[in-house]
Amino acid sequence: MVILPMNKQEESNMNTTKSPKQPRLSLTKSQLQTAAGAELLNLCQSLTEDGHLMDEEVTALKTWLEENRNTDLPSSDFLTTAVKQIIADGVVTKEERLLLYKAIEIVLPPEVRKEAVDRRKEAESKDKILSGLEREAQKQKEREESERNHPLSSANFMVAGIHYEGRPETIRRYARPEEQVYLARDRNNKYSKNAIEVRLKNSRQIGFVPEDDAVDLAPCMDGECKHYAYITKILTGGHSPIPVVQAYIYRPNASVEGAVSESEIPGEKLYSIGDEIRNLSLPPQKVALHRNPKDRNEVIIWARNLMERKDWLILDTETTGLGPSDEIIQIGIIDPFGNVVFNSLLNPVKRRMSQEAKAKHGIELSSLRNAPTFVDIYPKLRELLHGKLVVAYNIQYENRILTQTCAKHASDDSTLGRIRLTIQCAMTAYSAFIGEWNPKYQDYKWQKLPGTTHDAIEDCLATLKVIKEMANAELSVIPDPWWRCLFKWFARKK
Numbered sequence: 001m002v003i004l005p006m007n008k009q010e011e012s013n014m015n016t017t018k019s020p021k022q023p024r025l026s027l028t029k030s031q032l033q034t035a036a037g038a039e040l041l042n043l044c045q046s047l048t049e050d051g052h053l054m055d056e057e058v059t060a061l062k063t064w065l066e067e068n069r070n071t072d073l074p075s076s077d078f079l080t081t082a083v084k085q086i087i088a089d090g091v092v093t094k095e096e097r098l099l100l101y102k103a104i105e106i107v108l109p110p111e112v113r114k115e116a117v118d119r120r121k122e123a124e125s126k127d128k129i130l131s132g133l134e135r136e137a138q139k140q141k142e143r144e145e146s147e148r149n150h151p152l153s154s155a156n157f158m159v160a161g162i163h164y165e166g167r168p169e170t171i172r173r174y175a176r177p178e179e180q181v182y183l184a185r186d187r188n189n190k191y192s193k194n195a196i197e198v199r200l201k202n203s204r205q206i207g208f209v210p211e212d213d214a215v216d217l218a219p220c221m222d223g224e225c226k227h228y229a230y231i232t233k234i235l236t237g238g239h240s241p242i243p244v245v246q247a248y249i250y251r252p253n254a255s256v257e258g259a260v261s262e263s264e265i266p267g268e269k270l271y272s273i274g275d276e277i278r279n280l281s282l283p284p285q286k287v288a289l290h291r292n293p294k295d296r297n298e299v300i301i302w303a304r305n306l307m308e309r310k311d312w313l314i315l316d317t318e319t320t321g322l323g324p325s326d327e328i329i330q331i332g333i334i335d336p337f338g339n340v341v342f343n344s345l346l347n348p349v350k351r352r353m354s355q356e357a358k359a360k361h362g363i364e365l366s367s368l369r370n371a372p373t374f375v376d377i378y379p380k381l382r383e384l385l386h387g388k389l390v391v392a393y394n395i396q397y398e399n400r401i402l403t404q405t406c407a408k409h410a411s412d413d414s415t416l417g418r419i420r421l422t423i424q425c426a427m428t429a430y431s432a433f434i435g436e437w438n439p440k441y442q443d444y445k446w447q448k449l450p451g452t453t454h455d456a457i458e459d460c461l462a463t464l465k466v467i468k469e470m471a472n473a474e475l476s477v478i479p480d481p482w483w484r485c486l487f488k489w490f491a492r493k494k
Contacts, residue, residue: 023074025106026113036071039064041112044104048116051123053097053104061104062087075107149256153220153249158235158242159198159207164475168240170204175243180230180258182265183209183247185221194218198229198245201266206243217249226250226259291437293476295444299433303471306424310336312389314426316459318361319401321354328374328405329353329363332456333384338464342384343457345371349408361454374409385421393449393463395425426463433470 031037043064047057065080082103086096105116162168182199186208189195196209196217209217221227229247250259260266306312318330327349333342347368358364392398399421427446436445451462 025075025078027073027075027107027109029109031073031075032109034071034073036068036073036076039068040073040076040107041109044108045112045116047104048101048108048119051119051121053101055092055097058083058087058092058097058100061100079103079107145255148251149254151248151250152225153216155209155213155217155247156232156244157210157213157247158244160210161207162240162242167206170200171206171234171241171243174200174202174204175206175231175234175241177231177233180228181206181243181245182260183217183221183227183229184262184265185218196221198243199265203266209245209247213247217247220249221262224252224261224263226252226254226256226261226264228256228259291435291444295432296435296473297475299429300470300473300475302429303467306391306467307336307471309389312336312391313341313384314460314463315385315390315392315398316456316463317398317401318363318454318456319357320348320350320352321357322397323354324404325350325408326354326357326401326404327408328401329368329371330361330456331377331381332460334457334460334464336464338461340457342380344377346377347371347373349373374405378406378409387420387422389422389424391424391426391463391467393425393430393459393466394427394446395423399423426467429470430466433473 027037027041032041043061047053047061061079062083065076065083068076069080082100086092086100101120105113105120108116162171180201182201184197184199186195186197187193192211192214194211194214194217196214197205198207198209199205208214217227227247227249229245231243232246233244235242235244248256248259250256252261312335314334314336316332317328319328320326328346329348330345331342332340335341345363345368347370348365351365353363353365427449428444431444431447434444434447436447437443438445449459449462450466452459453462
């Protein structure tokens with residue numbers, strides 16, 4: 001703290017005890033005649049010019065005092081002590097700058113001091129007014145923020161429509177109390193113009209907002225309002241678990257933590273795959289005439305479970321033909337997100353190709369002369385595929401052609417062995433999904449890959465589209481057998 005001059009009471013006590021007289025701290029006329037005194041006066045007048053003392057001005061004063069430490073001026077010693085005290089901790093506060101400013105006032109001659117004091121008081125008055133205005137502005141901002149973040153509407157409801165599309169199992173596996181959920185308008189819903197989906201964080205739908213609540217919430221969401229919703233509890237007394245949700249609707253400019261507008265909902269609706277995929281939708285009559293809806297449901301669940309995973313690959317090849325001695329001439333691999341993992345043309349050992357194969361993929365043998373051989377790409381291929389789950393359209397054929405290509409090149413490289421895969425077939429799944437029956441083989445008729453171009457990567461992408469199409473499909477409602485219906489009828493009669 002700066003050492004200031006004694007007050008009158010202290011001076012009286014000092015006079016009573018007859019202590020030595022304190023040296024005058026303000027600059028005297030004789031001191032002002034010296035070069036050091038004149039410099040110090042000019043510096044102090046400059047420092048007090050605007051009624052404030054800034055950090056760089058404190059530094060300037062400190063520098064001058066260090067450079068003129070040998071001057072025989074009491075005022076210089078006084079200011080040196082004051083400066084050392086306020087910079088001792090390395091931080092100069094507003095209060096410490098004020099104390100140093102007052103110390104500088106003491107050093108000034110009386111005729112100059114009054115002007116410095118007046119400027120300080122004027123600056124303090126302005127600071128006080130500005131501080132008051134800032135406090136009022138902050139309070140106004142807090143009031144506006146409080147009003148902006150106040151809910152426009154709220155609803156507490158049991159999620160509706162939980163019994164369909166495998167939602168009970170989704171709720172059992174993924175829904176938890178206190179977890180945030182998201183509300184998304186379903187504007188194409190044919191049953192209600194106010195339909196609002198309830199989705200989990202993993203984008204799985206668990207049902208809808210009940211119509212009575214949706215009537216109030218839908219206009220707010222259409223107006224781009226934000227919402228925050230979470231599961232308060234899950235009722236488990238009945239056949240299916242029922243989540244209870246608390247939802248709050250806020251203004252579009254609200255800054256409530258966790259509140260999102262519909263466009264800000266993380267991720268996208270699971271298995272919603274855009275207009276290009278929707279063009280692959282099945283004709284309605286094929287679904288309606290499905291031989292066994294249970295088989296179709298099993299395929300849908302298989303596709304959904306597959307899309308939840310991220311550790312599988314899709315593979316497709318183009319070959320010199322379909323026979324036991326034919327080879328791969330193009331191989332493509334993508335991940336579940338459609339990213340190309342591997343794509344290469346291959347130079348076959350036997351430079352011959354069936355006309356049927358050439359007509360399909362259009363690859364000329366002459367274009368393969370500079371392509372790598374299977375032996376060249378085998379280490380990378382084994383690294384990607386060995387021990388992995390691999391899905392292909394007609395995986396049995398792809399696995400056979402991969403195996404026989406390995407065998408054909410084994411004499412060229414003794415380390416070449418069979419790549420062991422966990423395989424799943426998208427073609428048999430899609431055939432069961434379509435449900436066309438082949439009475440000759442007593443099985444579902446194999447379906448051609450929709451959108452195939454006979455390019456390995458393009459066919460991989462077409463396979464991914466088919467899997468997403470199946471995953472996005474609604475589960476069929478399977479009626480009870482006649483004997484169960486009869487049992488229920490008797491039970492109601494009782």
